[in-house]
Amino acid sequence: MTQHQTNDTYSIGELAKEFDLTPRSIRFYEEQELLSPERTGQNRIYGNKDRVRLKLILRxxxxxxxxxxxxxxxxxxxxxxxxxxxxxxxxxxxEQKRAVLRQQLDDIQMLMAELDEVEKRCRDELTELQKGN
Structure with missing residues (x-):
């Protein structure tokens, strides 16, 4: 692809490299109407607005x-x-995302407690078996 141009335009390859994405991902965001690059023939020319939006999409x-x-x-x-x-x-x-994350955190903490209990029972049982041998 072309080198970075001085007028704040970017090729798809430059943005892909900067954000560690594939050009296909960037084209997908364009298909979803999240980005709207200019076109010169078959080439997409992304402006600073597209670059900022790409950063916001990833965030x-x-x-x-x-x-x-x-x-x-x-x-x-x-x-x-x-x-x-x-x-x-x-x-x-x-607020909605926080509520979902809090629920997921509660679920994870409950599962961790269950795993701790299973692990303790297994260790206790293993200790008893080793004493018996």
Whole structure:
């Protein structure tokens, strides 16, 4: 692919390398209408807005947001940048993610306690068997 150009445009290869993604992943985000690069013939030319959005997509995914949720936030921002609605929606989504994570954490802690109990019983039984031999 081409070298980084000075006017804040990026090739798909440059973004893929920067974010450690495959070009196919970036094209998928474009198909989902999360990115909208310019086109010169068959070549995609990504601007700084696309680069920032790609960073936000990856952060959102890491936080557990679906692509549909991320797209919804982008649409809210595009229709009214810095709107209260966007911030309120983000807060609501954050609260929902926290609730899911708390439930998962509770489930994991319960499973860990069960594993501790199983392990203790096995060790106790093994100790008894070794005493008997």
């Amino acid at each position: 959102g995914k890491r936080l557990g947001f679906s692509l549909a949720e991320i797209k919804n936030l982008f649409e809210l921002y595009d229709s009214n940048p810095n709107s209260m609605l966007q911030l309120e929606t983000m807060l609501q989504m954050t």
